Amino acid sequence: xxxxxxxxxxxxxxxxxxxxxxxxxxxxxxxxxxxxxxxxxxxxxxxxxxxxxxxxxxxxxxxxxxxxxxxxxxxxxxxxxxxxxxxxxxxxxxxxxxxxxxxxxxxxxxxxxxxxxxxxxxxxxxxxxxxxxxxxxxxxxxxxxxxxxxxxxxxxxxxxxxxx
Amino acid sequence: xxxxxxxxxxxxxxxxxxxxxxxxxxxxxxxxxxxxxxxxxxxxxxxxxxxxxxxxxxxxxxxxxxxxxxxxxxxxxxxxxxxxxxxxxxxxxxxxxxxxxxxxxxxxxxxxxxxxxxxxxxxxxxxxxxxxxxxxxxxxxxxxxxxxxxxxxxxxxxxxxxxxxxxxxxxxxxxxxxxxxxxxxxxxxxxxxxxxxxxxxxxxxxxxxxxxxxxxxxxxxxxxxxxxxxxxxxxxxxxxxxxxxxxxxxxxxxxxxxxxxxxxxxxxxxxxxxxxxxxxxxxxxxxxxxxxxxxxxxxxxxxxxxxxxxxxxxxxxxxxxxxxxxxxxxxxxxxxxxxxxxxxxxxxxxxxxxxxxxxxxxxxxxxxxxxxxxxxxxxxxxxxxxxxxxxxxxxxxxxxxxxxxxxxxxxxxxxxxxxxxxxxxxxxxxxxxxxxxxxxxxxxxxxxxxxxxxxxxxxxxxxxxxxxxxxxxxxxxxxxxxxxxxxxxxxxxxxxxxxxxxxxxxxxxxxxxxxxxxxxxxxxxxxxxxxxxxxxxxxxxxxxxxxxxxxxxxxxxxxxxxxxxxxxxxxxxxxxx
Numbered sequence: 001x002x003x004x005x006x007x008x009x010x011x012x013x014x015x016x017x018x019x020x021x022x023x024x025x026x027x028x029x030x031x032x033x034x035x036x037x038x039x040x041x042x043x044x045x046x047x048x049x050x051x052x053x054x055x056x057x058x059x060x061x062x063x064x065x066x067x068x069x070x071x072x073x074x075x076x077x078x079x080x081x082x083x084x085x086x087x088x089x090x091x092x093x094x095x096x097x098x099x100x101x102x103x104x105x106x107x108x109x110x111x112x113x114x115x116x117x118x119x120x121x122x123x124x125x126x127x128x129x130x131x132x133x134x135x136x137x138x139x140x141x142x143x144x145x146x147x148x149x150x151x152x153x154x155x156x157x158x159x160x161x162x163x164x
Numbered sequence: 165x166x167x168x169x170x171x172x173x174x175x176x177x178x179x180x181x182x183x184x185x186x187x188x189x190x191x192x193x194x195x196x197x198x199x200x201x202x203x204x205x206x207x208x209x210x211x212x213x214x215x216x217x218x219x220x221x222x223x224x225x226x227x228x229x230x231x232x233x234x235x236x237x238x239x240x241x242x243x244x245x246x247x248x249x250x251x252x253x254x255x256x257x258x259x260x261x262x263x264x265x266x267x268x269x270x271x272x273x274x275x276x277x278x279x280x281x282x283x284x285x286x287x288x289x290x291x292x293x294x295x296x297x298x299x300x301x302x303x304x305x306x307x308x309x310x311x312x313x314x315x316x317x318x319x320x321x322x323x324x325x326x327x328x329x330x331x332x333x334x335x336x337x338x339x340x341x342x343x344x345x346x347x348x349x350x351x352x353x354x355x356x357x358x359x360x361x362x363x364x365x366x367x368x369x370x371x372x373x374x375x376x377x378x379x380x381x382x383x384x385x386x387x388x389x390x391x392x393x394x395x396x397x398x399x400x401x402x403x404x405x406x407x408x409x410x411x412x413x414x415x416x417x418x419x420x421x422x423x424x425x426x427x428x429x430x431x432x433x434x435x436x437x438x439x440x441x442x443x444x445x446x447x448x449x450x451x452x453x454x455x456x457x458x459x460x461x462x463x464x465x466x467x468x469x470x471x472x473x474x475x476x477x478x479x480x481x482x483x484x485x486x487x488x489x490x491x492x493x494x495x496x497x498x499x500x501x502x503x504x505x506x507x508x509x510x511x512x513x514x515x516x517x518x519x520x521x522x523x524x525x526x527x528x529x530x531x532x533x534x535x536x537x538x539x540x541x542x543x544x545x546x547x548x549x550x551x552x553x554x555x556x557x558x559x560x561x562x563x564x565x566x567x568x569x570x571x572x573x574x575x576x577x578x579x580x581x582x583x584x585x586x587x588x589x590x591x592x593x594x595x596x597x598x599x600x601x602x603x604x605x606x607x608x609x610x611x612x613x614x615x616x617x618x619x620x621x622x623x624x625x626x627x628x629x630x631x632x633x634x635x636x637x638x639x640x641x642x643x644x645x646x647x648x649x650x651x652x653x654x655x656x657x658x659x660x661x662x663x664x665x666x667x668x669x670x671x672x673x674x675x676x677x678x679x680x681x682x683x684x685x686x687x688x689x690x691x692x693x694x695x696x697x698x699x700x701x702x703x704x705x706x707x708x709x710x711x712x713x714x715x716x717x718x719x720x721x722x723x724x725x726x727x728x729x730x731x732x733x734x735x736x737x738x739x740x741x
Contacts, residue, residue: 010352013301014289027292055479062476068298068318071352164351 002031003057004083004154006162007046007064007073011037015069019046022067028052028060032085032151043071043164047154049108074162076154083154087132089123089147093141098143109135120145166406170292176305176336177206180269183312185212186344189240189665191231191603192216197244198284199271202336212221216603216632219624221248223596225255225268226622230263230600236389237591237599238319239264244271246284250291251332254590257295259675261587262410263387264323267291267315274334275303288330296326305338321645322355323474324387325453337526356473359498367445367469367486374443375514376465376521377403380426383410383586384448384472384492386579391415393496394447400503401514406434406520408449410586414575417555423522424531428567428723432530435721435729436464437522446470448492451481452587461728470493530721539714541565541690542641546573548693549611549639552700556603557609560585561562562594562618566646568719586687592621595638598624602634608638609700615665616642626679629706637699638708640672643715651718655733656725677707685710 009015016035022031031049038045050060057075064070075085091101102121106113111125125135129152136147156162174182191214196204202568207215218224219242228239237258243252249270259266270292273282287299294599298318298433300311308331315327340394371377379401385394391414398405398421405415406426415422437455438444444466447555449455456462462482468478471492478487484516488495533543546569555577561567561584564659576582583601585593619640629636641647646664653661674684682705686695692711699707720735 014293017290018293021293036511055483059480062478066474066476068353116253 004076006050008071010045012071034151080157086150088148089144173339177202181206191271192240193227194242199245199333207538223625226596227600230597239266241698248290252432257325258590260295265319266327272332275332292328299328301330305340337679359436359488359495363488372508377443378441379405381411381447382408382449385414389490390493391579394454413579417575431526436525441466444468450477457723550574558609560598563589563591565616566641589617589670598636611637611670617646630680672710681706683708687712
């Protein structure tokens with residue numbers, strides 16, 4: 001089963017390698033991983049999406065907790081939570097027809113066009129990974145020049161929160 | 165900065181030495197090099213911290229490890245950058261797999277050169293990351309003392325382990341005020357101590373309602389200094405107890421409740437009792453594959469209680485019913501208290517039947533061997549060694565058949581006396597580890613049991629033993645083969661002894677003598693006891709005893725790969741004598 005694990009860790013050189021190294025050394029898989037400092041610059045917040053049986057996920061959370069740099073973590077999948085991903089797509093729009101069609105799809109998916117020049121648009125879109133996948137499927141694949149995705153961010157719904 | 169402050173400042177090398185002294189470190193094992201010159205200069209200028217110069221960095225780390233295992237205090241090793249660090253890795257991984265508290269200091273190229281492929285540069289933090297509990301790179305001399313404090317704190321608390329501190333050369337010559345913190349707080353590291361009382365009550369209830377219980381204890385009991393609690397609990401319950409390789413010494417081996425070691429080369433009675441048990445009480449043990457046999461056949465009837473300080477050890481290999489996370493001494497004390505206070509009693513009738521069953525397994529006398537052989541049997545050497553030292557010697561071993569023979573035939577009367585590489589299985593561990601033990605216990609008998617393969621993996625340390633007058637007793641079981649690998653080739657590869665025959669062995673007697681030690685060769689069973697007595701009586705010299713043993717002897721009993729506890733191979737000689 002797919003799990004989204006959210007981690008607070010020390011914002012120190014090497015902390016990311018410890019997490020990534022743990023996954024490769026123990027043969028766990030990472031579907032996506034995002035990390036950036038929090039409002040407290042001494043800490044980073046990491047979101048990892050992984051897959052595994054219940055036993056493997058239990059081991060993953062225990063092994064992550066064992067890393068000295070990991071301050072706290074939660075498995076978001078255990079409760080209701082929100083996931084979002086940011087995607088930037090550069091598409092070829094050299095004909096008027098394509099410009100119109102892309103603009104229409106971007107509006108339908110509630111994205112925005114953030115850069116325009118003669119031959120291409122750059123589109124910004126956020127949402128669940130499914131929604132972003134759906135958008136990519138919708139547009140003509142021959143028009144796509146580049147896709148950049150952030151990986152998934154997650155946060156629990158309601159009053160539950162991951163903090164010190 | 166004013167003048168007074170400047171006067172209090174010292175260079176990183178001196179801060180390093182003073183920090184170790186403040187930490188209570190008395191001995192440090194190491195080998196100098198370019199990146200550690202300032203540190204070595206600081207060591208030269210003082211006399212509180214004794215440095216033991218080894219002959220290879222692997223030896224330094226194993227020696228510090230032996231020191232740590234035999235004392236419970238952290239072992240400290242100091243090596244230079246690059247090859248110094250990479251040579252140390254085997255020792256670090258050995259300590260990591262057996263949870264030995266250690267601090268390893270590696271020199272590093274100056275901070276300005278890091279990442280430039282400088283001379284003798286390796287990414288020591290990167291290389292050691294998967295085999296340390298934690299590691300640090302110190303980039304500023306101002307952080308040096310506190311980082312060392314953190315390293316010792318992490319290495320010695322919770323589930324112990326090796327911590328590496330990488331110190332660039334410029335940090336050891338830059339100046340800062342020396343201040344060693346008494347305590348250190350790490351917000352992301354809070355080892356648990358007490359177990360959950362609700363879980364402990366549930367465990368007590370399950371233990372008392374058992375009909376065929378068995379206690380299975382491991383190295384955690386030794387590391388957690390909980391021998392007394394383990395003995396108290398076992399006696400209180402009257403249940404059989406088996407131990408892992410790493411647990412030996414934490415329960416009296418001559419006690420009737422002790423059924424011997426379990427696992428691949430454990431006793432028949434221990435493994436059968438495991439297989440038939442209905443409640444398994446695992447204490448400070450981690451269900452390693454050499455212990456469990458094939459998992460599908462592991463303890464098919466048992467409910468499992470597991471006490472461990474490391475949550476990640478629980479349900480890693482075997483799903484357990486009642487996990488208790490905590491320091492083993494605390495948990496066992498609470499457990500004993502709970503059992504004493506409850507009205508519930510164990511099932512005396514069922515227990516009598518269970519013990520009768522165990523005695524029938526024990527009657528197989530699975531550790532028997534051919535006592536009439538004209539050749540020296542390795543088992544006989546260890547049995548005699550155990551008798552002559554009354555189970556009280558420190559015994560360090562290498563890895564292979566001889567290691568298993570020690571575990572089977574040496575009756576360890578005390579914890580922290582059995583020093584071996586259980587998890588990683590590192591050949592070459594024995595001699596340097598014995599050095600560390602002897603440094604920590606200068607007046608005790610320290611034996612290194614080894615084989616003709618293993619001893620050659622760190623034989624250079626004979627020179628260290630000479631320099632520091634370490635009167636270790638080396639007992640080499642010489643069969644001219646890599647015995648354990650040969651055993652598998654004999655049993656499972658149709659006797660195709662691929663590269664396990666050691667041709668061109670040195671004359672070990674002359675070799676020992678060339679290092680200034682005493683060498684003895686023993687070739688007949690009738691000479692064994694006298695030779696051992698003679699060797700052990702020499703208190704001030706290293707004695708290298710080369711026992712020429714039966715080349716065909718194998719370690720029995722045995723659980724082959726893919727088999728369960730109840731499918732042991734017994735030795736052909738078990739009916740003899």
